[in-house]
Amino acid sequence: MDFKLDKSHQLQQQLFRSFAENEVRPLAKEMDENETYDLGLLSKLQKYGFLGIPYAKEYGGCGSDTLAYTLCMEEVSKVDASTGIAISVHTSLCCSCINNFGTEEQKQKYLRPLIDGSKVGCFGLTETNAGSDVQGAQTVAVKDGNDWILNGSKIFTTNAGFADTCVVFALTDRTVPASKGLTAFIVDLKEMPGITVSDNIERMGIRAASNCIVTYENVRVPADRVLGPMGKGFKIAMGALDCGRIGIAAQAVGIAQGALNEAIKYGKERKQFGKSINSFQNTQFKMAEMQTKIDAARLMTWRAAIAEDNHEVFGPLAAMAKLFASDVANEVTRFAVQAMGGYGYCREYPVERMMRDAKITEIYEGTSEVMKMVISGSMKLK
Amino acid sequence: MKIVVCIKQVPDTAEVKLDPKTGTLIRDGVPSIINHDDRAGLEAALQLRERVGGTVTVVCMGPPQADVALREALAMGADDAYLLSAREFGGSDTYATATIIATALKKIGFDLVITGRQAIDGDTAQVGPQIGEQLRLPQVSYAEELDVDGDYIFVKRQFEDSAHVLKVKMPCLVTALSELCEPRYMSVRGIVDAYEKTVTVWGFDDLKNDLNPEWIGLKGSPTNVFQSFGKKMRDPGTLLKDLTADQAVEAIMEKLIERHII
């Protein structure tokens, strides 16, 4: 048991931190207000390997691991949660599916450009009538010769506005429950006729992220783009979401730590009743409490990441990390706004954005309620 | 082309705080970084290698903890790294430091040596030229632009009020200004690779055949620190009001002259 990062991870953390401070922080406010992700920043993320962290060098990845990926997620999310989700959806949802279920050929053809920094990925599972319960899924794929013809619509597809590759799930067998009838496909959003990506969906937080409705109308998908076995789409998607939750937990830790850091900095300078607000014991105790919770969330996140790196069962650990960390992110950002008073509520300071951004961590990639289902499901309660 | 870049690990002076009572440095918790000018020099070397081929070797003299500075250089793209580290090297001034590094450079071999102009902790700007002197190399200090063509380098060298564009035959030595290049970040893969590589550590025994032990370390250094101390703590500020504009100007002029600003 060693709670200290090794030297390689320390240096990676240093890279993530300095990149976030110098490249991401200056753009965060503007991107949030414009509700648009800066594509120049995206290409820098690609250039320095932020989009291929836990994947093997033989496929063009960085050869690092999930723990390093959580460090990246935390550091970028400290200054901009939207950058966090762009990296997370690409890495955990899109790439992990191809990495875990793709054939050798598919990995060379589709995974390599995603993790070597040439292309960006997204993930199409959620539909208007199928969120946590996949049973309502209506997107279908019908065999036509050697190809499949896709029809349907996916909502909340993060990164869709600029992504190249999408792992999308469609029913290939409507005679069985959706959990057994879904199949995964690798589609090219920019090249395939029949795909329409909507404008950005207007949201409360992570407003810089791209999040769209993707409509598939008679989209012809060659058979070599079927990912994994027929009918195993649900399993593939759930595996991806297990991975994704580690990233979201790390994102929540980042948002929380970023907000607390802002409040600490402000409280050092801000004077009320003749002294800095950080010199009031009430503030000190509150900050101690917040930091303790953030640290606990971080350790849970690292534990889940290390379990994944060690090929152990990590789904329930990831769920616990996300459940706890997302709660902490909301509590700490609320505190930070309160601690900074009227200024905290002003858009000149980043904490109001962080408070808006924190909320989504309790919702996406499985709500907190779903996390409790996953956790209790592993507890042999019945 | 074989480029050797000399780097120094320094405390980030922007993070150094002073003890308000004693005026001494508080170095605890101050992060160590690669000196800014040296990073720019490394970036220039990497760009030259991308243009004309060859290798980039980094050399650092320092304690074992300086290993991380070399890993960082490797993670930015350097090909190999040497750490010069020995108790005998400790306490070296610029002359002794240059003697040790020059000895290592002879052993490593080079076409072009790049150092930073000066380190942010010592601020001497002497080690680069003194390495050049020990190796009897032509030098160009204060480089703000650098290019190579065949056996020659072309350098724009900055002075206070002008610049010279110089042509120099290799082997030679260049000291880099931060303005020379905007250093790249490490890449994630570069860091993973850096920790899979070996940093060659050379101690006194590895260099002793060419190194006069009388000329290195604290004892071999011509200069020694006689006293070190802090500046006097900042006097409480003066607030002047109800002045005419002329009186205000007079008050400001007095300070500017007193502080040798004009």
Next chain:
Amino acid sequence: MSKDIYVVVEQRSGAIQKVSIELIGEACKLAADSGEQVIAVLLGYNIKDKADMLIHYGASKVLVIDHPVLEHYTTEPYVKAVTKVIKDCDPNIVLFGASSIGRDMAPRVAGRVHTGLTADTTRLDIDVKKYQEYLKTSTSLALQPERVDALDTSDRYLKMTRPAFGGNVMATIVCRNYTPQMATVRPGVMEMPKKDTSRAGEIVPFDANLSMDDMNVEILKVVHDDKKTVDITEAKILVSGGRGVGGPDGYKPLRELADVLGGEVSSSRIGVDSGWIEKDRQVGQTGKTVHPNLYIACGISGAIQHLAGMEGSEFIIAINKDESCPMMKIADLGIVGDLHAIVPKLTEAIKAYQRSQTL
């Protein structure tokens, strides 16, 4: 036995640099303490006529090394010439200006003659009593007088004091076992001596065995750039404007003030957000962090985010109408008043002062 204090005089295109005159002045003070002479070493091409001036400022003797290879500064011929002087004359002390030329040449000279060199010094002492006085009045050692009193007052070595760690600490360096004792000295720190045209001295040509082949680099071009891209973090002096400047035109007098001081103009966030000035001049949390020697805050109230970017400045002057604003509290000199009236007058006053100081 090594003796006398040598000053390596810097000239550019035949113009003697001010720092060299400052060094002659400082060398004269040291020479009075040590009973030595001040000897100026003048290197260049067609520069013999400048030697008189060095005598007038205090040198007892000028060694003139006049050779075409010295027309423009390049390292090797200059180093060779100064080394020859040291080998032949055996000086006790050699001083250089800590300019880009001095700091290029001196380390190689020190390396070639195998002696110590102290970089970028801001104070020199031979007399221990004067040094003790300095330590007690101007440094943190004021708190430890017993340490200061313990110094050996018979010590005649040159005590070379310089800032390190970005100016956070000071160190005094000595070179006891090698000669000459050498230092480069920061321009603008030592006092200018008075010129006395009645002063007489010896002017001696010195043959340094130079040839055109000594030049091991080729100068392709000499560029006089006046306009460089702005990096306010590099500026030693910043004249910074805030809400109080009132608009884009309000920066003009600030620019004029910065120009006469050899500094740059910077801004608080309001100026940038209002489009009055370019973004790369913004100081503060969302702008740049600066550590200039002098920061003149004009009409800047000092929001936390701005202070975070400039509180590391060495000396802060604030001009503001509001005496209770945060900037006034951290300023070393706070002037309550109208910047529009003060700044132009200040610029004129500095110009007048500079004219009175020119050689």
